[in-house]
Amino acid sequence: MPRRAESPVLPPAPGALPGLGHVLPLLRAPLPFITSLSSLGDVVKVRIAHMPAYVVTDPELVRRVLVSSDHDFTQGRVYEKLAQFLGEGVGTTSGRKHRRLRRLIQPAFHRDRIAEYADTMRAAAESTIADWRPGQEISVDSAMNDMALTAVTACLFATEMTPQAAAEFRESILTLFHGAVLRTLLPTAWEKLPTPGNRRYRRAITVANRVIDETITTYRAPGQRRNDMLTLLLDSRDDDGDALTDQQIRDQVITFLFAGVETTGATVAWALHEVGRHPEAEKRLHEELDTVLGGRPPTWQDLCALPYTSRVVTETLRLHAPWLILRRTLHPVRLGDVTLPEGAEVVYSPYALQRDPRHFADPELFDPDRWLPERDGAGPRGAFVPFGAGVHKCIGDAFALTEITIALAVICSRWRMRARTDVPVREVAAATTHPKGLTMTAEPRFP
Template identity: 80%
Template sequence: MSPRTETLSPPTAPGSLPGIGHILPLLRDPLSFMTSLSTVGDVVRIDVARMPAYVVTDPELVRRVLVTSDHDFTQGRVYEKLSQFLGEGVGTTSGRKHRKLRRLIQPAFHRDRIAEYADTMRTAAENMVADWRPGQEIAVDSAMNDMALTAVTACLFDTEMGPRASAEFRESILTLFHGAVLRTLLPTAWEKVPTPGNHRYRRAITVANRIIDETISTYRTPGHERDDMLSLLLAARDDDGDGLTDKQIRDQVITFLFAGVETTGATIAWALYEIARHPAVEKQLHEELDRVLAGRPPTWKDLCELRYTSRVISETLRLHAPWLILRRTLREVRLGEATLPEGAEVIYSPYALQHDPRFFTAPSRFDPDRWLDDRAATQPRGAHIPFGAGVHKCVGDVFATTEITIALAVICSRLRLRSRSLRPIPEVAAATTHPKGLTMVVEPRIGV
């Protein structure tokens, strides 16, 4: 008989209370709590009420979960909850279904297609700043979400909705964004309580689904061919010649909107905040934009020349990352010295990994030059994963970075934004890490 593998339980994080486990630190200061766990172990048990979960704090073990041993894991609790809103989109499915969906939607995110979307992204940014005036106060976090929603919607649908349908659609999508993350944390029974929030959420799902279904029906009418994402989804075929059903297409559209607005809008807002706080960064960014663009609007071809802008974005994605992502074990799994049972909830935190002083010098400092080639090469694999890795890596990562780059180029080549508060803006742990109440004042760039 072969020797039996010793089963080792990972250490438990301090601060657990009877009946509620680590709920209090998760509610009070989830970012500090998650970043503290690397001092406890490479795999650390936390208790969410009575449910145990295992936080992986080592980059190589995170890479094993996402890449080398991904067949041992499926999407976790959060994605099951999100599927009530996102359906069976590429962001919530696993296994063969996920791989099939990913192959079918991949053409919509080919670089040649994104080059065409770039003009649409620029138009959304230009229309936004056209209404700004010197001295005006801008709620930057809301403004960037609105701009991102406008851009993604225009890339998805090359058609004009009526004013009423457009307003209904925007309101329903924003309601879903704000309510979806809350519902991943609340007990399932809470969703049946007839609260005003639950009523708004259910109505928002109904409205969004209706408008998307009507748009799909219009696109399927002969003579309505268009050159946009929805048309590509309608035309997609697998090796057997089968396409996506209307429901599958609707689920992908909702997924694209969810992923393409929340994280993109928050990243642009954080970048503008950090640029304003760091005059040397702002000066170098402006010099690059002036040199490359010479006063004209940014295009897809300009992006490869905006190297410092790209480093600013990489550093923003590092400093203000998603705080919690889940997987679930499909069988007993060994991670480092810990053995996890089948069905265990496994957590990794891009935010915690990317703030770990073991991998990033002065991790709280905003330093775009840490992404110079020679310095970036010293970082361990898996320490910087703002878009995930492996088969579940975000399919729209290039789309997102293109939109962020173009938005920053449009805004910062024309204007400066200044925060009136000297206090740091609080970070809110939602689907991604959001700036709380980020209001900035518009200033013209002298000489531009």
């Protein structure tokens, strides 16, 4: 029997520095760096300090990692870092534990529940724009993050926090968001240093946990029944009749907040930015909203009648996707011509995949109509994965799409957002890619 050919040895991508590897380009210019790797091969080796990682740039191989061979992988380095404050949330666990948590949590994201959340999402969007004035300059990135935090918090907790607790909670969650990716790239030893950022990060974990624990205690009091996500988590039981512990519930709440605030807020902000600088897209969006809604607030039932709005959201998700997702091999795994060792960190980038000209025509162009059925613009399987795929696909994808679409409908029904040409917008890679410095001028659409 002929011997099987050995897997070729992958040299690291160019630009690695002694002791640091590719940490500097990942910190200084992460998006240009990650998108450049597809020209080097289907699997590209990089180094994060002394740790090798393998970036998968081919959509079919990405789909194998996420779907057909998902049993060969577990969550990677980033999720170990996130577990410092996400605990054993559905986003950080793998295997049997992940499957159990997903089954217990799924009722909170049932279609009927999301339909009920839609009114809360609309109220959060309306509250956000209630104080806008004609000609006012809006810090859109900040405003949309605040809106998303208001919406997801209201869906989680029907009861209102005290103003002080709400302010502390909001600040702690945002601090955790901003520190998450940095801790993924830097050595573990750095986290132990008494830097101001590390102290803020640890204090944020303490505050967030305390506020959630106090809320759970309140909900467990006799006679306390509410129609919200936290109540569903408290009531959920597995096949053996076992419930989630208070710590497991807290971990899910933190996970929902982490996944549902910055990503959703950034997507709405990017959608406003793209519509604001593409007059034809703005015109068609406004026409659809005026025709379908006629000046009234959007409802869950309206969403299926807003196809162009939906395509705007989908195209925004394509252009401004998460930039770095990791998995880890459980044993040697062959991907294409390369055999990865056990324990290898495997990276894929929705951002890079969805801007690859091999899969999307004119990938830098904002073109909602590429998602028309007759255009078949979704690319090959595995090329469009803003929410992931397979067993670890984001459990809240329908929740997020509903919130983004409703927020965009509420805002664009009433306001025309004008970009400030003198203020550059930076695309920053954090937990997702978000628009730093996005300031727009609000103009009322109707007197």
